Amino acid sequence: MEAITMNALTIFQIALEFWGIVLCCFSCTALLLSHMQSRTSQKLKLVMQISCILLLINDIIAYIFRGTPGLAAFYLVRISNFFVFSINFIYMALFTRFLWRSLAIPANRVPKRMYLVYGLSIIGILLLILSQFTGILYYIDAQNLYHRGPFYIISQLLAILGIILNFTLLMQYRRQLDRPLFYAMLSYFILPSFATVALIFIYGIALQNIALVVSTQIMFSVDFIDMSLRLQRTQDAFLQAHFKAEHDPLTGLFNKAAGLQKMKTYIESMQSDHTASLLFVDIDDFKKINDSLGHSAGDYWIMEIANLLYALCTSDDIVCRFGGDEYTVLLTNVTDRKTLETKIQTFMQCLQEKAHAKSQEVHCSIGICSIYGSGHSLETCVELADAALYDAKRKGKNGFCLRSLQSNS
Incomplete structure (x- = not known):
């Protein structure tokens, strides 16, 4: 008995299935490298991918050894065909499980149709086992041909019924x-x-298994993107809430x-050679601005002054709205009084220009606590800055006063 020579269509199908295996291995x-999904979901998808790999491997073996003489070829064809049919039933149940997990519905609401699909898969596999001894679904002849x-129609009806049940589940819960x-x-x-329809027009090539593998990759790719x-x-949403x-x-x-929490952390971490300046900024006569x-x-001036203060700061500085018309600024990179005064005067000049442009009188008073060295608390610095602000108000507003806090070490 001579082996059947593979035609071009068979070679083409085997090549497609080989690249399908490569794609499944890549997936x-x-x-395995993904950390965006639960362990259970990852295991389910891996089992589905491995099922696809085994499906294609066994289909390739069945095509290569069909019609090949010898006892080894007989068993290879027999075993590979059994696995091809069995894996199709197993995959049907796995798809049902994947669909349900994607819906994220509580376990106590699992519909009976899911268990029907599982039951159909088990019945199909049991019939396949029985067919190995009786040939009721399929058999391999003496020439190792299927x-x-x-x-045979029973196995197809079981698969069709399972697919219909899965389709009704998908359509029922599609909005979720x-x-x-x-x-x-x-x-x-x-x-x-489509692969089944193609078989009508292209005899000798069966693409159903390839179609199953391709649909699996589409589902998992979209699911990955969705996740x-x-x-x-x-x-x-977390960053926005934060x-x-x-x-x-x-x-x-x-x-x-x-x-204030960020300022407290910085001040308490200062070393003996560090310097910083805590500013209390208050809009003068803010009630009159609101009333007139x-x-x-x-609100406009609250935002404008906030922008000017923010522009005054470097990335290491901290500026916050203390409340109402008050602001607190911690300048961490100011090493001498002259630099500090230049920054304050720049801020006041910019504010004056903006106020003049709108023909309004808006200005601020600023109290400054210059902090030298370590061992200070935020509370002490705030008290001194507040006292300096009071000094600036008492001297006629639209100015600044400074108090110093030396190192405790």
Whole structure:
């Protein structure tokens, strides 16, 4: 008995399935390296990918050794065909599980159709085992060629019924899936159907298994992208909530709690050779601005002064809205009084120019506590800066006064 020579279509199919195996191996590696999903979800996807790999390997073996003489070829064809059919039933159950996990519905609400799909898969595998001894579904002849058995239609009806049940589940709960993932899951039903239709026009090539593998890669790729987008949205929401918790909504500066905490951390970590300046800034006669120009004008100047103070600072400095018309600034890179005074005068000059441009009288008083060395508390620095602010107000406003705090070491 001579072996059947493979034609061009068979070689083409084997080549497709080989590259399908390579793609599945690549996807398995990506799954193992991914940290964006739960361990259970990762295991399920790995099992589905491994099922695809085994499906294609056994289909290739079945094609290579069909019609090949010898006992070894007989068992290889027999075993590979058994695994091809069995894996299709197993994958049907795995898809059901994947679909349900994607829906994220509590376990106590699992529909009976899921268990029906599991049952159909088990029945199909049991019939395949029985067929190895009776040939009721298929058999391998003396020439190592595959033939359908008298009850082959039963295995197809079981698979069709399972697919229909899965399709009804998908359609019923489609609104609980993101649209891209829903369409990706539809490929599990559409691509194998197209492959079956193609078999009518291209005799000798069976692409159903390839279609199953391709639909798996589509589903997992879309699911990965969907998880990435959801993770990004979660991170963005967390960062946004964190920003809102620490920042003043009107000015965008740190709020009082966050700003003072950061200042406290810095001051308490100062070394003996460090210097810093704590500024208390207050808008003079702010009530008059609100009363004469309106609250919208008051808000405008609160934001403008916040912007000027922020521009005054470096990336290491800290500025916050203390409350109402008051601000607190910690300048960490000012080493001498002259540099400090230059910064303050620059701020006041810019504010004066903006006020003149709007033909309004807006100015600030500033109290400064210059901090030298280590061993200081934020409370002491705030008291001195507040006292210096009171001095500036008492001297006629629109100016600044300074007090110093020497090292305790």
